[in-house]
Amino acid sequence: MRELNEKGKLAKAAARKLAVLSTSVKDKALLSMADALENSAEYIIGENKKDIEAGRESGLREGLIDRLMLNADRISGIAEGLRQIAALPDPIGEAVSRVKRPNGLKITKVRVPLGVIGIIYEARPNVTADAAGLCVKSGNAVILRGGKEAFSSNMAIVKVMQEAGYAAGLPEGSINLVENTTRESSTALMRLNEYLDVIIPRGGAGLIKAVVENATVPAIETGTGNCHVYVDESADLDMAKNIVINAKTQRPSVCNAEEKLLVHEKIAAEFLPSMLKELSERGVEIVGDERCRALWSEAEAATEDDWYTEYLELKIGVKVVGSVDEAIAHINKYNSGHSEAIVTSSYQNAQKFLDEVDAAAVYVNASTRFTDGFEFGFGAEIGISTQKTHARGPMGLRELTSTKYIIEGSGQIR
Amino acid sequence: MRELNEKGKLAKAAARKLAVLSTSVKDKALLSMADALENSAEYIIGENKKDIEAGRESGLREGLIDRLMLNADRISGIAEGLRQIAALPDPIGEAVSRVKRPNGLKITKVRVPLGVIGIIYEARPNVTADAAGLCVKSGNAVILRGGKEAFSSNMAIVKVMQEAGYAAGLPEGSINLVENTTRESSTALMRLNEYLDVIIPRGGAGLIKAVVENATVPAIETGTGNCHVYVDESADLDMAKNIVINAKTQRPSVCNAEEKLLVHEKIAAEFLPSMLKELSERGVEIVGDERCRALWSEAEAATEDDWYTEYLELKIGVKVVGSVDEAIAHINKYNSGHSEAIVTSSYQNAQKFLDEVDAAAVYVNASTRFTDGFEFGFGAEIGISTQKTHARGPMGLRELTSTKYIIEGSGQIR
Numbered sequence: 092m093r094e095l096n097e098k099g100k101l102a103k104a105a106a107r108k109l110a111v112l113s114t115s116v117k118d119k120a121l122l123s124m125a126d127a128l129e130n131s132a133e134y135i136i137g138e139n140k141k142d143i144e145a146g147r148e149s150g151l152r153e154g155l156i157d158r159l160m161l162n163a164d165r166i167s168g169i170a171e172g173l174r175q176i177a178a179l180p181d182p183i184g185e186a187v188s189r190v191k192r193p194n195g196l197k198i199t200k201v202r203v204p205l206g207v208i209g210i211i212y213e214a215r216p217n218v219t220a221d222a223a224g225l226c227v228k229s230g231n232a233v234i235l236r237g238g239k240e241a242f243s244s245n246m247a248i249v250k251v252m253q254e255a256g257y258a259a260g261l262p263e264g265s266i267n268l269v270e271n272t273t274r275e276s277s278t279a280l281m282r283l284n285e286y287l288d289v290i291i292p293r294g295g296a297g298l299i300k301a302v303v304e305n306a307t308v309p310a311i312e313t314g315t316g317n318c319h320v321y322v323d324e325s326a327d328l329d330m331a332k333n334i335v336i337n338a339k340t341q342r343p344s345v346c347n348a349e350e351k352l353l354v355h356e357k358i359a360a361e362f363l364p365s366m367l368k369e370l371s372e373r374g375v376e377i378v379g380d381e382r383c384r385a386l387w388s389e390a391e392a393a394t395e396d397d398w399y400t401e402y403l404e405l406k407i408g409v410k411v412v413g414s415v416d417e418a419i420a421h422i423n424k425y426n427s428g429h430s431e432a433i434v435t436s437s438y439q440n441a442q443k444f445l446d447e448v449d450a451a452a453v454y455v456n457a458s459t460r461f462t463d464g465f466e467f468g469f470g471a472e473i474g475i476s477t478q479k480t481h482a483r484g485p486m487g488l489r490e491l492t493s494t495k496y497i498i499e500g501s502g503q504i505r
Numbered sequence: 506m507r508e509l510n511e512k513g514k515l516a517k518a519a520a521r522k523l524a525v526l527s528t529s530v531k532d533k534a535l536l537s538m539a540d541a542l543e544n545s546a547e548y549i550i551g552e553n554k555k556d557i558e559a560g561r562e563s564g565l566r567e568g569l570i571d572r573l574m575l576n577a578d579r580i581s582g583i584a585e586g587l588r589q590i591a592a593l594p595d596p597i598g599e600a601v602s603r604v605k606r607p608n609g610l611k612i613t614k615v616r617v618p619l620g621v622i623g624i625i626y627e628a629r630p631n632v633t634a635d636a637a638g639l640c641v642k643s644g645n646a647v648i649l650r651g652g653k654e655a656f657s658s659n660m661a662i663v664k665v666m667q668e669a670g671y672a673a674g675l676p677e678g679s680i681n682l683v684e685n686t687t688r689e690s691s692t693a694l695m696r697l698n699e700y701l702d703v704i705i706p707r708g709g710a711g712l713i714k715a716v717v718e719n720a721t722v723p724a725i726e727t728g729t730g731n732c733h734v735y736v737d738e739s740a741d742l743d744m745a746k747n748i749v750i751n752a753k754t755q756r757p758s759v760c761n762a763e764e765k766l767l768v769h770e771k772i773a774a775e776f777l778p779s780m781l782k783e784l785s786e787r788g789v790e791i792v793g794d795e796r797c798r799a800l801w802s803e804a805e806a807a808t809e810d811d812w813y814t815e816y817l818e819l820k821i822g823v824k825v826v827g828s829v830d831e832a833i834a835h836i837n838k839y840n841s842g843h844s845e846a847i848v849t850s851s852y853q854n855a856q857k858f859l860d861e862v863d864a865a866a867v868y869v870n871a872s873t874r875f876t877d878g879f880e881f882g883f884g885a886e887i888g889i890s891t892q893k894t895h896a897r898g899p900m901g902l903r904e905l906t907s908t909k910y911i912i913e914g915s916g917q918i919r
Contacts, residue, residue, distance in 0.1 A: 107837065111860050190882055196871060198881055205893050206863070284717065288893045303698065307717055309724070309894040330916040337918035423521065445911045446525050449620070457610055457914025466919070467612055467910070468604055479619050479702050479907035480723040480895040493893035496881070497859045500871025502744040504751035505880075 092279040095234075098267040099286025102207045102232040105264030109230045110204050112262070114181040117228055120259040121177035125170040127255035128220065128248065132166045138247035139216065146240055154344075158215050159241055169217050169248075173224045179470045182488045183230045197499040202492045204230035206288035209280050209308065210473075211236045213294040216244035222293075223252055223266045225473050229491040232265050234287070236280050239272035246270070281306035288493075289481075293474050296401070311481055313474035316346035316429035317401045318459045321418040321444070323435035324355040328362050330456060331434040335366060337458040338432070340373050344403050346475060347430050347462040351398070351408045353418045356382070359411045363387060367409065375405045382411035398425040415440045419447045426450055428477040430459035451477055451484035506693040509648075512681040513700025516621045516646040519678030523644045524618050526676070528595040531641055534673040535591035539584035541669035542634065542662065546580045552661035553630065560654055568758075572629050573655055583631050583662075587638045593884045596902045597644045611913040616906045618644035620702035623694050623722065624887075625650045627708040630658035636707075637666055637680045639887050643905040646679050648701070650694050653686035660684070695720035702907075703895075707888050710815070725895055727888035730760030730843035731815045732873045735832040735858070737849035738769040742776050744870060745848040749780060751872040752846070754787050758817050760889060761844050761866075761876040765812070765822045767832045770796070773825045777801060781823070789819045796825035812839040829854045833861045840864060842891040844873035865891055865898035 109117075128135070139161040146156050187200040208231045212218045219235055226233035237245040249268040257263050269276050281290050281302055290310045292302040302310050320338055322331040338349035354363055359382065367377055367387045377383075378397050379390040390409065397408045398421075412418045415433070422431050432454035433444040441455045452462040462485060464472025469487030476482045482490035523531075542549065553575040560570050601614040622645045626632045633649055640647035651659040663682040671677050683690050695704050695716055704724045706716040716724050734752055736745040752763035768777055773796065781791055781801045791797075792811050793804040804823065811822045812835075826832045829847070836845050846868035847858040855869045866876040876899060878886025883901030890896045896904035 107861070107863070110863070192880070192882060196875060200898075203863075303721055309892060311894070327916070333916065333918055341919055441913075447521070449521070449524070449617075450909065452910040452912060454912045455914060457912055457917040458919055460919045461610060461912060461917065462910075466606070468606060478723060480725070483907050484614075484910050493897050495864065496866040496876075496898050498866060498868045498871055498875065499855075500869060502741070502747065503871040503875065504747055505755055505872055505874045 092271065092276060094269065094271055095276065095279050095283055098234055098269065099207070099283050101264030102234055102267050103286045105262040106204065106206045106232040108262035109227070109232055109265055110183075112230065112260070116260040117181065117230070118177040120256045120261045121173050121224055121227060123259040124224070124252045124255045125173040125177075127251050128166055128170045128173070131251045132163050135166060135244065135247045135251065136161055136163070138243040141243040142241055151240060155214055155240070159244070161216060161244060165217065169220045172221055176224045176228050176471055179228065179488060181228065182492050187494055194503050195501060196503055199497050200494050201497055202489070203495050205491060205493050207232045207234065207286055208491065209234045209236065209283065209287045209290040211277055211280060211290065211292045211294070211298065211302070213238040213298065214240045216241045216248060218293060219245045219248045219268070220252065222473060223249070225471055225488060225491060227256065227261060227265060229488045231491060232267070234267045234269060234280065236269040236277055237272070242272055277301070278305050281308055281310070284308055291474060309481075311474070311476050311486070312478045313476055313486075314346045315401055315427040315477055316348070316475075317350050317399065317425065317427040318347060318430045319351040319353055319422050319426060320349050320432045320434065320459065321353040321412075321415070321422070322355065322358065322362060323415060323433055323437060323440050324357040325436040325440070326358065326434040327436060328358065331362065332366055332369065334432065334434055334456070334458050336369060336373070338460055339370065339375060339407055340405065341460055343405050346401070347459050348403070349407065349459055350400070350402055351410070351425075353410050353412050353421060356411050356413050359386060363409070370407060373405070375407055377407055377409060379409040380411060383409040401427065415443055419444060423447070423449050429475065430454065430462040432457065432459050451475065506685065506690060508683065508685055509690065509693050509697055512648055512683065513621070513697050515678030516648055516681050517700045519676040520618065520620045520646040522676035523641070523646055523679055524597075526644065526674070530674040531595070531644070532591040534670045534675045535587050535638055535641060537673040538638070538666045538669045539587040539591075541665050542580055542584045542587070545665045546577050549580060549658065549661045549665065550575055550577070552657040555657040556655055565654060569628055569654070573658070575630060575658060579631065583634045586635055590638045590642050590885055593642065593902060595642065596906050601908055608917050609915060610917055613911050614908050615911055616903070617909050619905060619907050621646045621648065621700055622905065623648045623650065623697065623701045623704040625691055625694060625704065625706045625708070625712065625716070627652040627712065628654045630655045630662060632707060633659045633662045633682070634666065636887060637663070639885055639902060639905060641670070641675065641679060643902045645905060646681070648681045648683060648694065650683040650691055651686070656686055691715070692719050695722055695724070698722055705888060723895075725888070725890050725900070726892045727890055727900075728760045729815055729841040729891055730762070731764050731813065731839060731841040732761060732844045733765040733767055733836050733840060734763050734846045734848065734873065735767040735826075735829070735836070736769065736772065736776060737829060737847055737851060737854050738771040739850040739854070740772065740848040741850060742772065745776065746780055746783065748846065748848055748870070748872050750783060750787070752874055753784065753789060753821055754819065755874055757819050760815070761873050762817070763821065763873055764814070764816055765824070765839075767824050767826050767835060770825050770827050774800060777823070784821060787819070789821055791821055791823060793823040794825060797823040815841065829857055833858060837861075837863050843889065844868065844876040846871065846873050865889065
């Protein structure tokens with residue numbers, strides 16, 4: 092695809108320069124882009140209106156229209172995000188380790204940019220600015236491929252950022268947006284090995300699956316979260332109730348929200364009726380196994396599919412288990428490797444759960460909603476990796492870097 | 506493919522147990538497997554003979570026959586390798602970082618195994634024991650898929666290791682060898698996403714390319730090395746000569762051997778004739794650009810293909826360049842991201858080269874031959890990554906791990 096080859100070539104050339112660009116120039120560019128976005132709010136909102144109208148015409152549901160919509164406040168929020176990125180420490184050049192070998196060689200492992208990062212995302216135009224900002228700060232060139240629903244908004248944001256960023260000293264070609272928003276351009280980007288060093292999909296299960304199936308560029312899977320909270324027999328039940336309400340209802344549409352509740356049989360009769368009443372009152376639809384339904388007759392029967400499903404809405408699957416081991420086995424079978432929590436007062440069960448549950452983030456006595464780059468103190472987030480290579484869990488600036496070894500000698504040979 | 510599904514299932518179940526197995530059991534198993542290999546040397550050599558005979562019949566060239574051949578000494582060498590792995594520190598459970606957040610959450614990033622590792626390799630049966638040993642120590646289950654040329658040898662080694670290892674407490678299913686050695690089994694293994702967490706190819710450019718093209722499991726590219734030595738105008742020419750001779754001729758068949766020589770024009774007339782005479786006398790075939798050939802008429806003309814080629818034999822491509830910038834641009838265009846060296850006395854040029862050359866290992870005044878897990882002090886090596894995600898450069902035990910975040914709270918909600 093010609094557009095991708097051209098943009099790939101530009102991005103790769105820019106990446107060489109970005110890799111050695113000083114932090115002060117990168118930060119100046121980020122601040123300048125932030126100001127430019129605010130100063131161009133009227134233009135961006137005008138372009139955004141085109142997307143909103145097209146979305147309404149094509150019958151996009153209101154939730155997506157809302158995600159798509161930009162106003163002055165949201166644009167200020169996006170600009171503020173770029174200023175926060177500028178304020179973060181630059182990961183590039185940081186030494187990860189240094190050794191002096193017996194033969195006198197000094198071997199230093201140094202953080203360097205990945206190179207060119209491809210990002211495929213869906214409807215939210217704020218991702219455009221956010222992802223570009225994170226890539227610039229970490230010295231990477233970026234090729235963005237946003238959803239067609241946000242096309243005019245993305246074009247406008249990128250145009251403003253390019254003009255301001257390049258004027259402030261970023262190499263031309265640092266920030267690129269793919270204008271072809273067909274499925275073919277998405278697939279071609281995943282296979283652009285000549286120019287791309289990594290591809291990061293940000294979106295739903297369908298997009299992630301397409302990347303796993305089709306990408307030849309190294310990919311980082313993000314964001315599917317079939318998260319469980321297990322309430323152990325020794326749990327503080329008030330704490331458990333607070334955590335479940337928070338994890339399930341505070342923001343049900345995000346990947347770190349709770350989707351399943353496992354409860355130890357010894358406390359099920361005491362805990363579940365009031366817990367499920369509370370969830371019901373908050374509008375949560377409940378499906379459960381037989382033992383759950385015996386305690387809460389309004390629950391529909393959960394299917395095998397339910398245990399695998401990330402609902403992303405006010406719905407929860409509930410199961411009664413006989414032991415912490417059964418809870419762990421269930422989680423390790425059905426989870427998506429995102430965030431899992433135990434509520435317990437037992438030291439042994441807490442240790443067992445932390446050791447044996449296979450997920451990016453494993454909690455004792457806290458809500459799964461904390462799996463987030465900001466909550467973890469990274470100051471930024473490009474996504475949450477649910478795979479085990481490269482990075483796992485919330486990805487901040489460091490996770491957008493690679494390393495290289497620099498070896499300083501005085502004539503050593505083998 | 507039924508065999509892969511069965512072994513994948515076994516490996517995944519074993520991986521759960523391996524992840525929490527104590528270091529002492531893993532080390533005991535490694536030592537026990539080492540002893541068993543030595544005690545079964547006669548059996549293994551007998552099986553190896555079948556491969557040697559089949560190889561001779563099918564016309565395998567002597568270099569490959571030699572790589573394939575096992576004798577008592579080589580088996581002791583393999584056993585010694587396992588003992589060395591047993592003596593290394595266990596990377597699992599190591600904390601990478603720990604923070605206490607303002608809300609009281611304690612967030613620890615801990616090393617955990619990757620899970621199930623697939624390794625596709627070619628003719629050398631020592632890789633079988635070596636790779637299995639590294640996976641066991643790092644708490645990973647492994648599915649090995651060796652070349653058909655070494656089939657009987659690999660089967661024998663794996664049988665001995667399984668018996669001794671499982672008797673010493675390794676979970677059954679920790680070590681698996683794919684018995685189907687068709688190309689189909691290799692491709693199916695690269696796509697075994699249900700059970701595999703990562704696939705590592707160890708072999709030539711053809712294998713690496715097949716993995717990049719076909720793998721849906723996250724892959725780590727290893728081993729292609731089109732390595733350059735650039736002799737700067739300010740170089741100590743004796744040092745440069747030693748480094749070039751070592752990097753090119755000490756072991757020309759390995760990935761960290763030099764393939765290209767770049768020489769600054771100001772010292773080319775003084776340096777090249779004696780350098781190339783020395784290489785010629787050592788049997789090195791020389792191809793060069795025009796300016797090289799003007800100084801060394803025996804050199805054939807280098808083609809565009811030559812600059813991209815990893816010869817892995819006594820052959821070198823030589824080019825005269827006008828500046829360190831031209832050398833860097835040439836390297837960044839043609840290299841494979843492995844190991845690159847500058848010989849210089851200029852502080853500025855050394856810094857420039859280290860900053861701007863894009864490779865896993867960048868050297869000043871030392872031979873590229875040091876890019877190796879043992880030389881870097883890791884005590885082991887599964888391969889040398891030439892990609893930028895997950896791991897770059899020599900991969901030891903730590904590079905066979907992932908991380909997980911464990912978050913300890915006291916009821917925190919958002």
